[in-house]
Amino acid sequence: MNTIGGKRRFGAAEIILLLSIAVLVVVVAVPVLLILVNAFFSGGSLTLADVSAAFRNRGAWAAAATFFRLAVTSFNGHDVFKVLGESDTYEALLNSLFIASGTTVGSTVVGTFFAWLVTRTDIPYKQLMKGMFLVPFMLPSFIGAMAWKMLLSPRAGYINRFFMDVFNLDGPVFNIYSYYGIILVEVMYLFPFVFIQVCGALERMDPTLEESARISGAGLFTITRKITIPLVLPSILSGALLIMLYSMAHFGTVAVLGIENGIFNIPTLIYQRIHESAGNFASIRTGTVLASVLVTAAAVIIWLQNRIQGRGRYQIIAGKSFRPMELKLRGLRYPLLVVCLAYIGFTIILPTVVIFLVGGLRTYGLSFTMENLSLDNYKFILFDYQVTRDAIWNSVVLGFGAALVTMFAGVMISYVIVKMRVRGKGLLEFLGMLPFSVPGSVIALGVILAWSGKYGVNLYNTVWIIFVAYIARYMAFSLKANSAALEQIHDSLVEAARASGATTWQALRDIVLPLVRPGMIAAFFLIFLPSLRELTVSIMLYAPTTRTIGVAIYTLNEDGETVMSAAMAGVALVIIVIGQIFINRITRKRSGS
Amino acid sequence: MADIRLEGVTKAYGSHRVHSDLNLAVNQGECFTLLGPSGCGKTVMLRLIAGFEAPDAGRVAIGGTVVYDAGGGVNIPPDRRGLGVVFQDYAVWPHMTVFQNVAYPLKIAGWNPEELKRRTLETIALVNMKGLENRLPSELSGGQQQRVALARALAARPSLMLLDEPLSNLDANLREEMRFEIKEIQGKLGVTVLYVTHDQEVALVISDRMAVMDGRGRIRQIGSPAEIYENPADAFVFGFMGVANFLPTRSDGGKLLAGGGAQPIPWPGPEGKAEAWTAAFRPSDIVISRPKPLPGAGCLSGVIRRASFLGAMMDYLIDVDGAKIRAVLETHEAMSRGLIFKEGESCAVTFLNLHWFDSGALKETAI
Numbered sequence A: 001m002n003t004i005g006g007k008r009r010f011g012a013a014e015i016i017l018l019l020s021i022a023v024l025v026v027v028v029a030v031p032v033l034l035i036l037v038n039a040f041f042s043g044g045s046l047t048l049a050d051v052s053a054a055f056r057n058r059g060a061w062a063a064a065a066t067f068f069r070l071a072v073t074s075f076n077g078h079d080v081f082k083v084l085g086e087s088d089t090y091e092a093l094l095n096s097l098f099i100a101s102g103t104t105v106g107s108t109v110v111g112t113f114f115a116w117l118v119t120r121t122d123i124p125y126k127q128l129m130k131g132m133f134l135v136p137f138m139l140p141s142f143i144g145a146m147a148w149k150m151l152l153s154p155r156a157g158y159i160n161r162f163f164m165d166v167f168n169l170d171g172p173v174f175n176i177y178s179y180y181g182i183i184l185v186e187v188m189y190l191f192p193f194v195f196i197q198v199c200g201a202l203e204r205m206d207p208t209l210e211e212s213a214r215i216s217g218a219g220l221f222t223i224t225r226k227i228t229i230p231l232v233l234p235s236i237l238s239g240a241l242l243i244m245l246y247s248m249a250h251f252g253t254v255a256v257l258g259i260e261n262g263i264f265n266i267p268t269l270i271y272q273r274i275h276e277s278a279g280n281f282a283s284i285r286t287g288t289v290l291a292s293v294l295v296t297a298a299a300v301i302i303w304l305q306n307r308i309q310g311r312g313r314y315q316i317i318a319g320k321s322f323r324p325m326e327l328k329l330r331g332l333r334y335p336l337l338v339v340c341l342a343y344i345g346f347t348i349i350l351p352t353v354v355i356f357l358v359g360g361l362r363t364y365g366l367s368f369t370m371e372n373l374s375l376d377n378y379k380f381i382l383f384d385y386q387v388t389r390d391a392i393w394n395s396v397v398l399g400f401g402a403a404l405v406t407m408f409a410g411v412m413i414s415y416v417i418v419k420m421r422v423r424g425k426g427l428l429e430f431l432g433m434l435p436f437s438v439p440g441s442v443i444a445l446g447v448i449l450a451w452s453g454k455y456g457v458n459l460y461n462t463v464w465i466i467f468v469a470y471i472a473r474y475m476a477f478s479l480k481a482n483s484a485a486l487e488q489i490h491d492s493l494v495e496a497a498r499a500s501g502a503t504t505w506q507a508l509r510d511i512v513l514p515l516v517r518p519g520m521i522a523a524f525f526l527i528f529l530p531s532l533r534e535l536t537v538s539i540m541l542y543a544p545t546t547r548t549i550g551v552a553i554y555t556l557n558e559d560g561e562t563v564m565s566a567a568m569a570g571v572a573l574v575i576i577v578i579g580q581i582f583i584n585r586i587t588r589k590r591s592g593s
Numbered sequence B: 001m002a003d004i005r006l007e008g009v010t011k012a013y014g015s016h017r018v019h020s021d022l023n024l025a026v027n028q029g030e031c032f033t034l035l036g037p038s039g040c041g042k043t044v045m046l047r048l049i050a051g052f053e054a055p056d057a058g059r060v061a062i063g064g065t066v067v068y069d070a071g072g073g074v075n076i077p078p079d080r081r082g083l084g085v086v087f088q089d090y091a092v093w094p095h096m097t098v099f100q101n102v103a104y105p106l107k108i109a110g111w112n113p114e115e116l117k118r119r120t121l122e123t124i125a126l127v128n129m130k131g132l133e134n135r136l137p138s139e140l141s142g143g144q145q146q147r148v149a150l151a152r153a154l155a156a157r158p159s160l161m162l163l164d165e166p167l168s169n170l171d172a173n174l175r176e177e178m179r180f181e182i183k184e185i186q187g188k189l190g191v192t193v194l195y196v197t198h199d200q201e202v203a204l205v206i207s208d209r210m211a212v213m214d215g216r217g218r219i220r221q222i223g224s225p226a227e228i229y230e231n232p233a234d235a236f237v238f239g240f241m242g243v244a245n246f247l248p249t250r251s252d253g254g255k256l257l258a259g260g261g262a263q264p265i266p267w268p269g270p271e272g273k274a275e276a277w278t279a280a281f282r283p284s285d286i287v288i289s290r291p292k293p294l295p296g297a298g299c300l301s302g303v304i305r306r307a308s309f310l311g312a313m314m315d316y317l318i319d320v321d322g323a324k325i326r327a328v329l330e331t332h333e334a335m336s337r338g339l340i341f342k343e344g345e346s347c348a349v350t351f352l353n354l355h356w357f358d359s360g361a362l363k364e365t366a367i
Helices: A010-041 A046-072 A077-085 A087-119 A126-133 A141-154 A159-168 A177-190 A192-204 A207-215 A222-250 A254-259 A265-279 A281-312 A330-360 A376-384 A388-421 A425-437 A441-451 A463-488 A491-499 A504-532 A536-541 A548-560 A562-592 B042-050 B098-108 B113-126 B142-154 B172-189 B200-204 B225-230 B234-241 B331-336 B359-364
Strands: B003-012 B016-026 B031-035 B057-062 B065-069 B084-086 B158-165 B192-197 B209-213 B219-223 B243-253 B256-258 B277-281 B286-289 B300-309 B313-320 B323-330 B346-351 B355-358
Touching: A010 A281, A010 A388, A010 A425, A010 A441, A010 A463, A010 A504, A010 B313, A046 A388, A046 A491, A077 A087, A077 A281, A087 A126, A087 A177, A087 A192, A087 A222, A087 A254, A087 A265, A087 A281, A087 A330, A126 A192, A141 A159, A141 A177, A141 A254, A141 A330, A141 A548, A141 A562, A159 A548, A177 A192, A177 A222, A177 A254, A192 A222, A192 A425, A207 A222, A207 B158, A222 A281, A254 A548, A254 B355, A265 A281, A265 B042, A281 A425, A281 A441, A330 A376, A330 A562, A376 A388, A376 A562, A388 A425, A388 A463, A388 A504, A388 A548, A425 A463, A441 A463, A441 A536, A463 A504, A463 A536, A463 B084, A491 A504, A491 B084, A491 B142, A504 A562, A536 A548, A548 A562, A548 B057, B003 B042, B016 B219, B031 B042, B031 B098, B031 B200, B031 B225, B042 B057, B042 B158, B042 B192, B042 B219, B084 B142, B098 B113, B098 B142, B113 B142, B192 B300, B200 B331, B209 B225, B209 B234, B219 B225, B219 B286, B234 B277, B234 B355, B243 B323, B313 B331, B313 B346, B323 B331
Parallel strands: B031 B192, B031 B209, B084 B158, B158 B192
Antiparallel strands: B003 B016, B003 B057, B057 B065, B209 B219, B243 B256, B243 B277, B277 B355, B286 B346, B300 B313, B300 B346, B313 B323
């Protein structure tokens, strides 16, 4: 419909396209590009001043030649390997890989097992348990890590102390400050990625596929091996890759549990370097090289995932829910129920309770008796302590603002990608893929490079730099929700409006906007809620007055203010749960009407 | 009221040419049908006229106004072409009630509220949807949604209506009912209608004139339904207008012989020059009878290969010297004249209406 009137003059279509490209370039492409340039070209010699001088004196060709010569001479692949070869960078790379692999394997096993249990067996309370297994999606993993630190740190952890006192042991039962501790905590909070994918696949799978195998004489074991597993495998792999990507770039858990014993992964090392050296050249250099590794790994993983999903699509044909075959567990029914309940109690309820209890203590380390517990810490955090009050306010305003801006930008960009046929759309489609493959710590570093005054605008140490970074970080969510909504709107609906006499803008206002509104609302909350507990990006960008909730919890914990940080974490959990209930209300009302 | 003129219109998608140098004239106040197989570019043509697509070359004029001219840089957007469009998938806006859907073109045009209400209700009544004004599209059947789409296109009383396969998603009974209604409304309002379809039955019922397009987007024949049915311009048009029988012939010593055998064709042959000729006729144009005692007396003899009882009709597959032809006749007529054949019996056939086509050209335009 854009060809209308857009052939010769500069029409609405071109304006929207250019605006969309501009948003993605400024917010995502420039930061990522700056990271790659800083990593691969030694900063000083590739200056644009030389290029523009050549342009003024000898024209465009000379300028291009100068640029090329400078690019070649300053290209420094050698340096990249030097940085990667330094012992602590090298170690961080290996740690990221090791922790991500362990987390992926663990989460895949746990997620697939529970998914099978709640979809394909006759275990009781299925719906309730399905809901419970998704709760970790809501819980910020660094708060979980803090809870586990309180329970299992080698000397002060409540569980370790309990066993040492009761059984008179010399050492702790389990040291959470270790690779296995980190992997265990990450598995607890990341396994829902696999769980939800496999549940979906098992529920959507056409039961006649299995029934026809059964009629052909195959036993349950053979059916599972030859039919069910091959059909569900793409979903398992796709969930596993998602976890791999998430874990490699994951900051919170490793930051809380690893630093004690000097275990760094890529994001925590980037943070540590940038933080302690106040942005000198060598540390930025190390940061950009590590970030480049993350970007590359993410791109490979996203590519693999797209391939797997593309292949898996036709295999599970049915879109509707069926009633699948259920395995009778017989004698194992109640023992397995106990396993599930124990898992839920151990990974969800126990850490949450500990956070709230520790948040109520006068001093960390006291026992949980009535005279030691009070609401004083909560009162202090909410009403008296300037730092935490600021943090809550900052997070709410930042989240709200970023969600609003990202929602509108996402609608616009998705509209061009899904609905319009304009020349130059290919570029936008490529740029639109970027937000999906750029991890949070990479965005934070890129934003520092782009907005610290080197290119005219200095947002460093202001709340705006976090704002810009949030937009880049959550753009992918908005694009996903809005494209899905736009794909539902058939072109002829808009054409019918045009034929009825509506201009492009009137058709957008009267037809497209009302119909994508559900997608926009979904996008808003998909951004607003996670941004309330955001840590990875804001920890790299905060200034004393621009702390967010996540930063406040993390820094209080770092400073040894364990009870205050626990109280703050408790407050955050309450805010998150209320928000989630609110969203569920809205979405249920919508699907009900 | 408006007429449509397309002059030298060319449209390509990448390297795929849909139309090249196409000319077409639709007269004011008529119901004109574009009939062609799916994928022939008839919908593209409708979209070029509506303004949803721009031709690569050529001119489009509606009611004497040039709305598109590749050379002169004219391209009037669809919202200012003053037409009504009905889409195959209804395209009724799901977030608006029936009333809001139909009233939208009037609202955009800035009608005052009373006039708008009066006209909207009047139009809803015109398509027999009275009483359903406050329903949402999700509460309507497919046929009702298509009526809403029709009313919406008619609300502003456009001088030109474009309908893109509007009935193809409806079931057979509803389709039959709706095509009469569309025709009736068109007569009542005197609006020019361009109707696009691949269904030759609808085209025959609804059109004042029609154009038959082939798979490559070329117009093969333009004329009234009767002209096109009775005097098809070529084998493609003949074949597209209904079930067709083709009887190949070969010439031998000035005589035309049927199929692969030695029976001469006992009717006047074709005029003009061709390597070989094929006779074409519809199943209903065959007169079948018991074998004549003298072969060659004004008929061909054949063998019944398959006899099917279809209720009101008998359907025979007849082998005439290797050529298979299908014949139908009414069951009660077959009964009363003793023409109920069994498979393997011999029979004699003659034809009411015969068309001759060049066999070479026929192969080229195979449907």
